[in-house]
Structure formats: C-alpha cells, structure tokens
Amino acid sequence: MLTFAVKKRLRDFTLDLSLEIGTETHVLIGHSGCGKSTTLRILAGLMDPDQGRIELDGRVLLDTKERGRAVSPEDRDVGYLVQSYALFPHLSVTDNIAYGISRLDKGERKKRVEEALDLVGVRPLANARPGSLSGGEQQRVALARALVRRPRFFLLDEPLSALDISTRVRVRGELKTILQGLSIPTIVVTHDYEDARVLGDSIAVMDSGKIVQTGTAEEVAQRPASAFVAAFTDTNLVGGGDDEKMAFDPWRVSVSREPTGGECEWRVGIQDMARLGAFVRMHLGGDEGPSLLADVPAEKMDRESYSLGEAVYASVAPKDVRFVASSSMPNEPDHDEKEDS
C-alpha cells in the first residue's frame, strides 16, 4: 500500500495531490506539464516537495513535518522507469540489468539476471550494447533493470511514448502482462487515454497539478466530470439542463445534411476529418452548436462526400445519452478533489 500527499509550488501552478494505491496499477493521465512526472520524481526521492508525506507499507519514506525524515532514492526500494529508458550506454544489456544488484553474491546475481532476461524476453540480446537496440527492446531492458531489484513500488513515466505506432500496441500488451504479474503498488504516467485504459486498474485525470477525476477507465469515459476529462477520453459532453450534462460516444452521433427533427440535434460545421479504418472521425463545431466528435461510417462518407467547412446536422438518440450530474463549476478541480481526499 502506497499512500502519499504532496504539495509543491511549480512555476505556473501548485502541485497538490494525495492518493492511496494498493497492489494495483494506477494511471495518472494529463497533458504534458501538468505535474505528472514531477509527482513521480518526488515519490522516487529525486525531488523534494514543499510539504508532504509518503508512506509505503507502513514505512515512512518522507515526512516534511519531521526534520530529516526523508529516505534517499537509493534506499526507497523503488522501481523507476523513465521515458527515455536511460540505459547506461557504456554497459552491455546484462551489465545494465545487473547494475543495481552488484551487492548480491555472484550466484544469486546471475540467477536474478537470467530470470529478468527471460521475464522480458531479451535473452538473445544479453551481450548487446544499448545503442544497438530498438526502442521496444530498450524499454524491455529498462524494465528488467528496474524489476531485478524486486522493488516494493514501481513508477513508470510515459513508458510507451518513445515508441513508434507499429510497436506501441504490442509493447503495451506485454507491459500489461508484466505489470499484472507484479502485485506491488504501480503508478503509470501517460498523456494517452488508450495507454491508460489498457494498463490501468484505475485512473486519475490530472490538470494543473490537481486530480480532477478518479475511477476506472470506463467510469471516467462514461461519466466525465468536466470538459477537460471528456476531451481526454474522446467523449462528447454537452450542456443539457441546469444541473445536468449529456455524455455520449462519438460512434452514437449521426450526421446529415437535413435536420431529422430529433430531440438532441445541433447545427455544426465540419472542422476536421480523419479516416480511421472503417469510419471517419469528424471534429464538429461552430458558433451555434457545441464541439462534438462524430464517427461516420466509411461507406456513408463515400456516398455523401462531406467536405471540410460544410454545415451539417449532428444528432444523437436519447437512449444513447448518459446524463451526468454537472458540477457548478465543471472546470474547477476543487470539486472533485473532495472525492479523493
């Protein structure tokens, strides 16, 4: 169990969050610069918060109220994976993995390194230098190097963002399998909702140093607490009544040139179109209507040949709309913070 509450004044805002994480994978998702990576550095001990307390399985790693109560990074039993993987370029794959266990006796060291090589499946690369590895291979070696020490909690900073699209999906699946086998508190930081959905048992959406919503990936996508969260999960969130908002998925939206007379219909302009396999994702918006995402089937797109800038009607069937209790100030993070603390 990892519990922490930290505050740190950053240049543009104050990082202020508290979380309690059991033996699960918790994803922190937010835009770059929202304080996610800073949070991990504080937990790893590489940076000091202005105020805070970190406790792992009953052991206090940091308490700013008690002077000198700060365990240094090398004694925190932390696994820390950085975005660039930071493999030591002058050491072979084997030596990279063995780097953190040089105190163990030779036999135990060899056994652990071999276990780690097999765990991430890089045994054939054991003697290679990091410079000759692909991004996916580097990630696996970095994972092995962190896990070979059997850390008591694991922090992963954007573990997939250095990979190209073609390897990303495969590596994400492998990473999920490894994380599931760990059963230690794990925090993954990402800016990608798909990564969060696949890897996270639960996720927390962060904005300007604060958590604006927590829940499972599905809960967050189904009932986004604010427009900010909705934008992350590609969910449409439209102001309905006074204290309610309507949430619905892009693939429930239908687009037509003529009004259908439905209950939920808006006149909007086509601002962008991107072809994603069997459908086209339209970004809709305009002066009169709200900003919406709509997934239009490819065959319909071919038939109707909509063009950029064209004004259309977007509608959604009432049965596909989820009503979300609207906070008085949807973008004010303070509201949701109460749920966490």
Added chain:
Amino acid sequence: MLGRLALALVIAIILSFLFLPLFSVFITMGPVELFTNLNTPIAYQALFLSLKTSFTSLVLIVAFGTPLAYWMSTSSFWGKRILEVGVQMPIVAPPAVAGVGLLLVFGNLGLLGGVFSAFGIGITFTAIAVVMAQTFISGPFYIVTARQAFESVDRELPAVSRTLGVTPWRTFWRIMVPLALPGMLAGAALSLARALGEFGATIVFAGNLPGKTQTFPLAIYTALQSDLDVAVAMSALLLLTAFILLFLVSLVNRRAASSALDQRKGD
C-alpha cells in the same frame, strides 16, 4: 571564378602564415643535427624539470579540478555564469600578469608568503613555484573541458542509478566518470601541452635558474641569446610533443563523437 580564386588566395596566405614558422623549425636542420644540438646537459636538465613539473601540475589539476568541474556541471546557483568566466580567465589573461598575481599572493612579501616563510617554506624561485605557475595557467583547460564532458552526460542516468540503489558517490564512479572520460582525457592532454609550454608566468614568478626553475621553454629563451641552433632544436622537440598531444586529443574526440552517434542510432 574570380571569387573562388580570391578565397583560395586568402586561405593560402593565412595557412602559410600559421604553418611556416612552425615548419621552419624543422627545415633548418636535419634530424642528426637536431639531436646533436639537443644533446647538452642544459637541455636535459631543462627537459627533465619540465616533465617533472608538468606531470606534477597535471596530477594536481585532475585531483582538484575534477570535483570543481563536476560541481559546476551539476549545480545551479546565483552567479554561476560569473564563476564560469572567472575560471576561464587564466586562458585569456597575459601569463606575465598571472605571474605578477602569484607573486603578490605567494611571494615572500605577498599576502600568504609570510605564512609560508614562517614555516620555513620559500616558494618563489623553486620548483614549487614552477608547478604553481603551470597549474594556474593550464588548469582551466582541463576544468572547462571536463565540465563540458560531465554536462553532456544525460541527467537521467545518475537519477536512475540512484533509484537502482547506488549512492551518489558510487554513481559518480560507475556512470559519470566512464561516460565523461573521453572529455576528461582530452582536457588533461590540453592542460599537459599548455603546462609544458608555459613561459610567462614561470619566468615572472619562479625565475630562470638553470637546474631549479629553468623549464624547457625558459631554456629555449636563454639559448636564443647564445646559440641559435640549440634554441631551434629545443623548439622542434617541444613542437613535436605538443603536436602529438593535440593529435591524441582529436583522436579521443573522434572516438567519443562516433560512439555518441552509435547511442543515438538506437532511438
């Protein structure tokens, strides 16, 4: 066409100006003649003193300069810029001025000279003074190069090293030194070359006493007044040494550059 001709001419002029004085030392004499002229007690004495003092300076520079270079590469504080410029001052300051400065501090009547003479240690006109002059003048070459070498190491590496249970001290030896080593070696070679050639600060602060403070460059200066051939022969030797050192630096740099390229290919 005319433009290219003009460019070629300009380049030819500047290259001749730079190289001719250096080459002239070698063309005026054959190798045998060079050796005969070098084979004098005064030259040996000066050569031995130069080697002894220069390597002593180098050891001092590396021992004291490395921590400074590392500290400057990792910390940020108010006035760091000024400190960086200050550390480089001996590179551009006239060596004679450095000699005067050393005299003002460590001379028998200088700021600290009294302290040393109270313990019966006279610095001026001894080999100690030679080492101090060389260290002062050539130290910045090592410090600046080593600092840049430390700065070029990815900051994530020592951070990750610590999360892998390795203390800052051991991280320094296992990560920072191996990765900064090419730069440190280049800096050391530059410093050594500069120390071997040091003249101005040495003659002002340490004097020109054969056998005691007369280093190789000082011996060249003295020989110039009596026997030009000896001076030329000694110059040739000093130039050759400097060239070899500089060549080693460029080799190290090339290897460092190509291994850095290898690292990047992996991304």
